Amino acid sequence: MNKTDNQISMPVIRRLPRYYRCLSILSENGVETVSSKELSQILNITASQVRQDLNHFGGFGLQGCGYDVPHLLDKVRELLGIYRAKRTVIYGIGNLGRAVVCHFDFIKLGFEICGLFDTNEKLVGENIKDLTILHDSTLEDFLLQNSVDAAILCIPTDSAEQVVDRLYAAGIRCFLNFSHYDITGKYPDCIVEDVHLSESILTLGFLAENL
Amino acid sequence: MNKTDNQISMPVIRRLPRYYRCLSILSENGVETVSSKELSQILNITASQVRQDLNHFGGFGLQGCGYDVPHLLDKVRELLGIYRAKRTVIYGIGNLGRAVVCHFDFIKLGFEICGLFDTNEKLVGENIKDLTILHDSTLEDFLLQNSVDAAILCIPTDSAEQVVDRLYAAGIRCFLNFSHYDITGKYPDCIVEDVHLSESILTLGFLAENL
DNA sequence: TAGATTGTTAATCGATTAACAATC
DNA sequence: TAGATTGTTAATCGATTAACAATC
Numbered sequence: 001m002n003k004t005d006n007q008i009s010m011p012v013i014r015r016l017p018r019y020y021r022c023l024s025i026l027s028e029n030g031v032e033t034v035s036s037k038e039l040s041q042i043l044n045i046t047a048s049q050v051r052q053d054l055n056h057f058g059g060f061g062l063q064g065c066g067y068d069v070p071h072l073l074d075k076v077r078e079l080l081g082i083y084r085a086k087r088t089v090i091y092g093i094g095n096l097g098r099a100v101v102c103h104f105d106f107i108k109l110g111f112e113i114c115g116l117f118d119t120n121e122k123l124v125g126e127n128i129k130d131l132t133i134l135h136d137s138t139l140e141d142f143l144l145q146n147s148v149d150a151a152i153l154c155i156p157t158d159s160a161e162q163v164v165d166r167l168y169a170a171g172i173r174c175f176l177n178f179s180h181y182d183i184t185g186k187y188p189d190c191i192v193e194d195v196h197l198s199e200s201i202l203t204l205g206f207l208a209e210n211l
Numbered sequence: 212m213n214k215t216d217n218q219i220s221m222p223v224i225r226r227l228p229r230y231y232r233c234l235s236i237l238s239e240n241g242v243e244t245v246s247s248k249e250l251s252q253i254l255n256i257t258a259s260q261v262r263q264d265l266n267h268f269g270g271f272g273l274q275g276c277g278y279d280v281p282h283l284l285d286k287v288r289e290l291l292g293i294y295r296a297k298r299t300v301i302y303g304i305g306n307l308g309r310a311v312v313c314h315f316d317f318i319k320l321g322f323e324i325c326g327l328f329d330t331n332e333k334l335v336g337e338n339i340k341d342l343t344i345l346h347d348s349t350l351e352d353f354l355l356q357n358s359v360d361a362a363i364l365c366i367p368t369d370s371a372e373q374v375v376d377r378l379y380a381a382g383i384r385c386f387l388n389f390s391h392y393d394i395t396g397k398y399p400d401c402i403v404e405d406v407h408l409s410e411s412i413l414t415l416g417f418l419a420e421n422l
Numbered sequence: 423t424a425g426a427t428t429g430t431t432a433a434t435c436g437a438t439t440a441a442c443a444a445t446c
Numbered sequence: 447t448a449g450a451t452t453g454t455t456a457a458t459c460g461a462t463t464a465a466c467a468a469t470c
Contacts, residue, residue: 008421011437017413021391035451044396047451048439055453063452064446080413081420099310100408109409110416150419174419176412180232185255191422193415195408197311198320201387202228202291204404205321208361208385209292210219211402222461246427258427259463266429274428275470 008056015053018043020080023073035066082110086149086174089115089142091163093123093133096178097154101128111150115142143170150174157181219267226264229254231291234284246277293321297360297385300326300353302374304334304344307389308365312339322361326353354381361385368392 022042026034036054040047054061054072057079061067077083088111090097097116106113116128119136126133134142142148151172153160160181167175168187175183175192183192233253237245247261254261265272265283268290272278288294299322301308308327317324327339330347337344345353353359362383364371371392378386379398386394386403394403 009437013417014410014414016417017407017410020413037451044393046439048441049437051452051454052438061452062446063444064450066451079417079421081416084420086416086419095310095313099306102306104409104412106412109412110420111412150415174415176415182255191415191418193411193418195411196228197406198315199225199228200404200406201315201317201320201322202231203225204361204385204387204402205292205297206224206227206290207402207404208297209295209321210290220461248427257463259465260461262428262430263462272428273470274468275426277427 012053012056015043015045016076016080019053020073020076020082023069023076026069027073031069033066034069034072036061038066080110082108085110085112087112087114087147088150088152089113089117089139089148090152090154091117091139091167092154093118093120093126093128094154097152098128100152100154100178101131114146114148117142139166140170143167143172148172150176152176152178153181154178161186223264223267226254226256227287227291230264231284231287231293234280234287237280238284242280244277245280245283247272249277291321293319296321296323298323298325298358299361299363300324300328300350300359301363301365302328302350302378303364303366304329304331304337304339305365308363309339311363311365311389312342325357325359328353350377351381354378354383359383361387363387363389364392365389372397 019039022039023034036047036050039050043050051061054067057075060071060075085107088106090101090113093101093116097118101113101116113129113131116131116133117136117139118124118133121135123133124135148170149172151167151174153163153175155163155178157180160177160179160183164175164181164183164187168190173190175190177183177192177194178197180196183190230250233250234245247258247265250261251258262272265278268286271282271286296318299317301312301324304312304327308329312324312327324340324342327342327344328347328350329335329344332346334344335346359381360383362378362385364374364386366374366389368391371388371390371394375386375392375394375398379401384401386401388394388403388405389408391407394401
């Protein structure tokens with residue numbers, strides 16, 4: 001469907017969110033047009049790279065003038081799938097899950113949280129952001145009765161495997177994974193984004209000690 | 212001091228936490244020795260890369276036998292600075308800050324949380340994990356009376372600049388930054404690890420739409 | 423000694439940067 | 447037309463992989 005489909009590399013994909021943020025701000029400030037040079041200065045990359053990146057998605061610059069901000073923003077939103085909210089459950093409403101639910105404006109990120117699940121009976125029934133925490137045991141029912149596209153796992157690594165098994169069995173193939181469980185290892189057909197916060201902390205430790 | 216000091220590249224550094232995790236588990240299971248091939252299979256990288264990586268830190272493999280797990284683990288811990296707990300304040304005890312405080316065993320990661328700060332009067336005095344939330348206005352005093360090595364910022368991008376200014380003025384040069392404020396842009400001598408969770412979510416969105 | 427596996431050099435691969443012709 | 451800036455090809459750079467001699 002897109003030029004993008006196959007050949008676009010991960011480094012480019014991982015810069016897309018940054019373009020999105022930057023263009024959103026420019027757009028909010030009423031900026032109509034931006035050059036690759038200006039973008040490159042804001043993002044701390046080279047102008048060459050900006051042009052290379054944007055060309056992956058079909059050239060919508062105008063020689064001599066730069067890029068049309070609203071148009072480019074719309075294209076980037078389209079690429080990121082922001083216009084198609086993916087219905088998403090969050091599994092595990094401990095401190096981390098709670099922070100995730102509360103901290104993001106998911107709609108602006110292309111997701112819509114539609115269910116919260118936990119095994120802890122004490123949490124069940126509590127409301128967070130107009131959603132009620134449901135019990136683990138009702139997960140399969142819920143997934144059967146609602147069309148759900150993705151899951152966010154805010155659980156320890158140990159319990160991840162069995163939860164993933166159940167979500168996979170119910171048809172979920174898209175995961176944001178805060179645990180260290182290797183989802184793709186067992187289910188190669190899943191799309192997984194791992195968030196390993198402890199690795200960021202350890203990396204900072206290394207840099208602090210060795211730099 | 213180390214072979215590492217200058218020349219070691221970021222891709223290698225970012226794999227170190229994964230070696231650490233992997234070796235910790237092997238060590239807990241009483242494994243004495245591991246080959247580059249075995250490590251490579253666990254970590255889903257090539258054996259060549261494992262050997263290249265480990266050699267950056269001074270060869271402690273034994274030809275024909277592999278690597279001594281406890282010894283290698285000790286070396287990796289040393290590199291990551293896990294034996295020298297960095298005294299750290301967390302600024303911003305909203306949902307995210309709270310999750311960060313509670314979710315990690317910081318000592319195992321080479322950090323020690325010694326202060327929690329927030330501007331919200333209602334939170335001040337509350338205890339989390341044997342620490343009391345202190346008011347923003349006491350930040351400078353605290354930093355003067357305690358030796359603090361690092362700060363974790365769990366605040367919105369808008370308020371980050373002024374907080375960083377104050378922390379920098381008090382001598383802090385090491386940051387884990389959950390906001391989108393560009394610390395290094397203003398203070399190039401700081402060591403910063405950015406965690407942009409929204410970028411992970413957006414990336415997942417892209418992959419879900421385009422793969 | 424023979425087998426295994428490291429340390430290290432060389433080859434490959436891919437991403438970034440530079441350059442410049444095309445064109446608004 | 448002249449100036450600016452893109453689109454795109456070619457050059458560079460760096461990271462990963464392969465290969466193999468060294469050696470336990």
